[in-house]
Structures are given as structure tokens and as C-alpha cells.
Amino acid sequence: MLACYLRLICAGFRRYATYRQAVLAGTATNVVFGFMRCAVLLTVFTASARVAGYDPSRTVTFVWIGQGLLAVVLIWGNTDFGQRVRNGDVAVDLLRPIDLQVALLAEDLGRAGFALLTRFTGPLLIGLAFFDLTLPRSGLRWVAFAVSMLLAVLVSFAIRFLLNLVAFWLLDWRGVVTLYGAVNGVLAGLVIPIAFFPGWARAAIWATPFPAILQAPIDIAIDRGSVLPLLGHQLAWAATLLAAGRFVLARAVRTLVIQGG
Amino acid sequence: MGERLAVYRDLIRASVRSQLAYPTSFALQCAGQAVVQLEDMVVILVLFSRLGDMGGFTRHEVLLIFSLAGVSFGLADLLVGSVDKIGELVRTGTLDALLLRPVPAMVQICTSEFALRRLGKVATALAVLGYVLATAHISWTPLRVAVLLITPVTGLVLFGAIWVAATATIFWLVEGQELPNAVTYGSSLFTSYPVSVFSGWLLRLMAFVVPGAFVAYYPALAILGKPDPLGLPAVLPYSAPVVAVVASGVAALAWRAGLRHYVGTGS
Numbered sequence: 001m002l003a004c005y006l007r008l009i010c011a012g013f014r015r016y017a018t019y020r021q022a023v024l025a026g027t028a029t030n031v032v033f034g035f036m037r038c039a040v041l042l043t044v045f046t047a048s049a050r051v052a053g054y055d056p057s058r059t060v061t062f063v064w065i066g067q068g069l070l071a072v073v074l075i076w077g078n079t080d081f082g083q084r085v086r087n088g089d090v091a092v093d094l095l096r097p098i099d100l101q102v103a104l105l106a107e108d109l110g111r112a113g114f115a116l117l118t119r120f121t122g123p124l125l126i127g128l129a130f131f132d133l134t135l136p137r138s139g140l141r142w143v144a145f146a147v148s149m150l151l152a153v154l155v156s157f158a159i160r161f162l163l164n165l166v167a168f169w170l171l172d173w174r175g176v177v178t179l180y181g182a183v184n185g186v187l188a189g190l191v192i193p194i195a196f197f198p199g200w201a202r203a204a205i206w207a208t209p210f211p212a213i214l215q216a217p218i219d220i221a222i223d224r225g226s227v228l229p230l231l232g233h234q235l236a237w238a239a240t241l242l243a244a245g246r247f248v249l250a251r252a253v254r255t256l257v258i259q260g261g
Numbered sequence: 262m263g264e265r266l267a268v269y270r271d272l273i274r275a276s277v278r279s280q281l282a283y284p285t286s287f288a289l290q291c292a293g294q295a296v297v298q299l300e301d302m303v304v305i306l307v308l309f310s311r312l313g314d315m316g317g318f319t320r321h322e323v324l325l326i327f328s329l330a331g332v333s334f335g336l337a338d339l340l341v342g343s344v345d346k347i348g349e350l351v352r353t354g355t356l357d358a359l360l361l362r363p364v365p366a367m368v369q370i371c372t373s374e375f376a377l378r379r380l381g382k383v384a385t386a387l388a389v390l391g392y393v394l395a396t397a398h399i400s401w402t403p404l405r406v407a408v409l410l411i412t413p414v415t416g417l418v419l420f421g422a423i424w425v426a427a428t429a430t431i432f433w434l435v436e437g438q439e440l441p442n443a444v445t446y447g448s449s450l451f452t453s454y455p456v457s458v459f460s461g462w463l464l465r466l467m468a469f470v471v472p473g474a475f476v477a478y479y480p481a482l483a484i485l486g487k488p489d490p491l492g493l494p495a496v497l498p499y500s501a502p503v504v505a506v507v508a509s510g511v512a513a514l515a516w517r518a519g520l521r522h523y524v525g526t527g528s
Binding site: 033036185 | 283285286287288289290292293294296297300301303304307308310311312313314315316434436437438439440442443444446447450451454458459460463467
């Protein structure tokens with residue numbers, strides 16, 4: 001059974017590895033945005049050398065890790081599974097003798113693995129070439145960063161799975177996914193460090209699962225805050241949201257009526 | 262010509278009707294666009310809570326640039342944003358069918374998905390613009406009012422030209438569908454801030470090669486009566502209409518060259 005899921009991971013990896021030009025084009029876009037975001041955020045250091053615990057080096061590291069990770073965690077969301085719900089293919093998926101949520105997660109992990117090798121390293125290398133980045137200094141930090149990225153993918157998958165399940169009830173779930181992508185830019189910590197917000201907003205944002213997708217791994221990489229609470233936040237949300245996904249899927253399957261056939 | 266316009270009108274009407282067929286989804290997408298615009302504003306406000314000025318501009322001045330750029334980008338995205346589907350059309354061969362019809366391919370593509378949801382972005386940007394104009398102390402002259410009124414139009418033309426020219430590259434790079442995003446959505450980010458925030462090749466590329474500086478930055482300087490921190494000739498703040506005309510000429514040439522280069526992807 002496990003071998004089957006491992007194969008699905010490999011399949012996910014290979015599926016995305018076929019689009020090489022797309023990888024290059026996507027990376028180029030992320031890089032251009034990276035340069036612009038650095039310029040905008042660095043304007044805060046004209047008055048003081050440190051803002052909310054960030055120095056210029058940590059700020060540009062925030063930008064470049066974010067520009068790389070956004071493709072790994074698919075920050076704008078995706079609609080693939082909802083499409084299968086919409087056109088009825090989900091019936092075939094449900095007939096397979098494997099767990100639907102785990103199978104989709106396996107494929108997504110493969111996708112994320114490929115994105116990590118290409119879309120993540122590309123912008124990071126450019127960032128390293130043009131800026132003074134603050135990266136983990138100890139091996140342990142790197143391990144924590146890797147674990148945190150894995151948890152980020154889990155949380156992001158769990159949310160995207162839930163959003164695509166909406167397709168069972170709403171004729172057009174794409175609007176919901178669009179809205180998710182829209183709020184993610186700020187709430188996950190892509191466009192501006194969450195630490196720059198006033199205290200009440202910071203607390204409110206960290207009470208949601210969004211920072212687990214981007215800000216948490218970035219904070220671990222640039223050595224801001226302690227590792228265990230950050231990983232704990234991610235783990236708690238990953239477990240909660242994956243469980244919620246199972247529950248909602250079970251409800252959805254009961255409402256499923258297959259037309260025709 | 263009258264007949265051509267009637268076709269255009271009918272195509273837009275059909276597209277709008279199809280989008281309004283799912284009102285909930287349409288409302289959600291409009292809200293999504295509004296949220297995107299509001300978020301960009303939140304970023305500016307949060308940055309200003311940490312600093313006094315940005316590249317020599319106050320918060321109100323940056324918000325003026327930001328809202329002018331937002332209105333133009335939203336309108337351009339609404340009217341010509343669907344040209345970025347050209348990659349899909351080339352790959353699937355659907356473009357061949359469009360080329361056979363007696364209406365220009367560009368008109369068919371733009372009307373196929375007249376993205377009405379972008380009105381969410383335009384409305385939000387207009388609200389911010391209204392707030393800025395009501396609270397900023399601008400000494401109005403007829404010339405400044407004229408610049409204010411013409412800026413959304415020139416901005417729309419500039420963004421449209423950027424969009425078409427950037428997308429025309431897909432005729433050569435069929436799989437590089439995401440590449441024009443660097444310039445199109447990239448310009449949306451770039452034009453929302455004073456260009457003096459940027460420097461080096463990034464400034465030269467996005468402000469002058471891609472004429473991003475003329476969308477909102479120079480018109481805002483003209484409206485505010487502010488000297489250019491870059492120290493470039495004083496005529497530039499008023500030159501956006503000329504730049505817009507030149508840019509659309511370049512975009513039209515690029516599009517034609519692309520269509521002429523296109524030979525189909527085979528059957």
C-alpha cells in the first residue's frame with residue numbers, strides 16, 4: 001500500500017518535470033518580482049537600521065525565500081481536484097482502492113519536491129548572487145527549516161483540498177480559490193513580513209493557519225523566534241485541517257449523485 | 262466600421278451575459294479583485310507606519326500614484342487582459358479557427374473573456390483615488406485637472422500596449438506562457454510605487470524600456486507640481502499621451518510580427 005503512495009509521489013514529480021520551459025518562465029517572473037519587492041521593503045531602512053527585528057539582510061532573505069517557496073506551497077491555490085468533482089471524474093477516483101485524500105497528498109508532495117529543486121533554488125541562487133542573505137548557520141537549523149517547509153506544504157495542501165471540496169456544493173468553487181489566493185499574499189507573509197504589522201494585527205494573523213504556509217519557514221530560516229513554537233503552530237494546523245478535510249470529504253461523498261452512466 | 266463596432270458590441274454583450282450567469286461566483290471574483298487591491302494598499306500603509314517617506318514621497322503622494330496605477334491596470338486587464346490566453350490558443354490550435362473568421366483575432370480574443378470581475382479592482386482603486394483627492398492639499402489648475410482626467414486613459418493604453426507586446430513573445434516561445442507575467446503583472450507592482458524607490462537596471466527596464474514611469478508616476482508629479490527626484494527633463498510629466506501613442510504603435514507591430522511568424526502547431 002505504501003509502495004503505491006510512493007509511486008504517486010514519483011508520478012507527481014515527473015508530471016511537473018515535463019514542463020521545463022514553464023519552470024524557466026515562472027522562475028523568471030518570481031525573480032523580477034523578487035528584485036522589486038526588495039527595493040520596496042528596503043525603503044523602511046532609510047530611517048532606522050532595524051525594523052521589527054529585521055535588518056536589511058533578513059528583509060531581503062525574507063523576500064527571496066518567499067519568492068522561491070510560493071511555488072512550492074502553490075500560494076495562489078489550484079483548482080485541479082475541483083475540476084474532477086465538477087466533471088464527474090471524481091466518481092472514478094472514489095472507486096480506486098486507495099485513500100483519496102492521501103493519494104492527492106502524495107501527488108502534491110511529488111509536485112512540491114520538483115518545485116523545491118527548481119522553483120525554490122532558482123530565486124534563492126539569484127538572491128545569493130545579488131544580495132547579502134541571512135541563511136541558517138547550523139546544520140540543525142537547516143533540518144528545522146526542511147521540516148518546516150514540509151509542514152508548510154501539508155498545511156497548504158490541506159487548505160487547497162478543503163477549498164476544492166467546495167465544488168461538491170458550489171457550482172463554481174473557483175471564486176473561493178481566487179479569494180484564498182488573494183488573501184494569502186498578505187496573511188501568509190509573502191508581500192510584507194507579518195512582524196511589520198501593528199501588534200493586534202500580528203496576533204490576529206498568527207491565530208490563522210496562513211502564516212504556517214510561508215512566514216513560519218522563513219522565520220526559522222532567518223533565525224527569528226524559537227523553532228519549536230513555530231513548528232508546533234504548523235503541526236497543529238496541519239493536523240486540524242487534514243482531519244477537517246477527511247470529515248468534509250466523507251460528508252461530500254454522501255451527497256454525491258452521479259449523473260448518467 | 263459601424264458593422265465592425267456592432268460585432269464588437271454583440272461579442273461583449275454575450276461575454277458579459279455568460280459571466281453573470283453564475284452570480285455568486287461573479288460576486289466572489291469581484292470581491293477577490295477588490296481584496297487584492299486593498300491588500301496592496303495595506304502594504305503601503307504598514308510600510309508607512311514604519312517610515313516617514315518613501316523615495317522622497319509622502320503617504321498621500323504614494324497613495325495617489327498607487328490608485329492611478331490601479332485604475333489603469335484594472336481597466337487594461339478588463340479590456341485586453343485575455344490576450345494572455347494566446348499561449349493556450351496557439352498550443353491547442355484554436356487560433357487557426359479565429360484567424361479564419363472575418364473579425365480581427367485580437368478583437369475575438371479580447372471579447373472572448375471580457376473579465377468584468379476586474380471592475381472590483383477598478384472600483385476599489387477609484388475609492389482610494391477619491392479619498393486621496395479629497396484629503397490631499399492639491400492646488401488645482403486647469404492643466405492639472407486635465408492631467409488627472411486623461412491619466413486613466415493614457416495608463417489604460419500604456420498597460421494595453423505592454424500587455425499586447427509582452428504577450429506577442431508567446432508566438433516564439435509557445436511554452437513560456439508565464440514569461441509575459443514578469444512584465445504585465447510586474448508593471449502593476451512597479452507602477453504602484455514612486456519609481457525613485459527602484460534603481461539600476463530594474464529602474465531603466467521597468468520605467469523606460471517598459472514605459473511604466475508614464476502610467477502613474479509622471480502624471481502624479483504633474484498633478485502634485487512636484488519636481489522629479491530623478492532630475493530628468495521637466496517635460497516628462499506631461500509626455501504620457503505621446504509615450505502611449507508610441508507604445509501602442511510598437512505593440513501593434515509586435516503583434517503583427519507574431520501573427521505573421523505563426524505557422525500553427527500542426528494537426
